[in-house]
Amino acid sequence: MFSFRRISKEKSNSEKAPSRYSFFERASFSFPIFLKAGMALEGCLVLPLFFLFTVTLLYSLEMVRFQSDAYEAMHQVGSKMCFLAYERVYEQGTAGLFTDSQEEEIKQYLGEQLLPYLCVEEGSDGVIVNTSWDNYGDGNLEIQTSYAMKPFVRWLPIGNIEITDAFFGHGFVGYREGGEEGGKNSDIYVYITPSGSKYHLSQECTYLKINIRAEEAGEIPGLRNGSGEKYYPCETCRPVKHGLVYLTEWGNKYHGETDCPSLKRTVYLVPLSEAGGRSACSKCG
Secondary structure, three states: OOOOOOOOOOOOHHHOOOOOOHHHHHHHHHHHHHHHHHHHHHHHHHHHHHHHHHHHHHHHHHHHHHHHHHHHHHHHHHHHHHHHHHHHHHHOOOOOOOOOOHHHHHHHHHHOOOOOOOOEOOHHHHOEEEEEEOOOOOOEEEEEEEEEEOOOOOOOOOOOEEEEEEEEEEOOOOOOOOHHHOOOOOOOEEEEOOOOOEEEOOOOOOOOOOOEEEEEHHHHHHOEOOOOOEOEEOOOOOOOOOOEEEEEOOOOEEEOOOOOHHHOOOOEEEEHHHOOOOEEOOOOO
């Protein structure tokens, strides 16, 4: 008889079938390499753009700073000219105010700043200063500063930015009342109130600046104002005949309230020709 025996062969370690996880093990081992390479590539692309954006932003801030410095320089030089106008015009007798040194003073101020003319086309030579003084005989001063801002990136279709700043001032030489007539207009200005019948030459007139004091109502018949007149009850607030009442030194009315409209003064400064038929005040007119 024949007998069959099941023979099992054991495979050696070298002949074992490959594990189904071996591919993922190899992938997990090589994945950090691909990740590092991708980050390096992205860094090469992003960092230059970030650097360009940062520098462009700083350059834009520098343009704003230069414009501010240019206006500050004009303001300082213009204020100095207005202050010295009196000496030049009246003491030295020169009607044409000094217009030759303003450009040098402005450029000297700008040259003392940090990184001067960094964003200006042609540097200091690109800053043009024009000064005009008393062109119409009115003592007005005008300073104009013109320059061109160059872009940081030349290949962008932007071009230079033309900027013109101006300073306006008036020299300390007074003014001529009456405009072109040179002060021949003899109309003077006076002070009036809406309900008053007088005009005043001084704002410090006691009729305009009133001092209110309180008195007992029973003592009113024996009191007199600064002109010797009696006090009468106010028709607006209708004070009572007992308690405290309020009056002024030069008025002829007594009041029951301190906020009575008759105690308030709304003062207007108008030409005498617009006084509306009011007569002169007996105290200041």
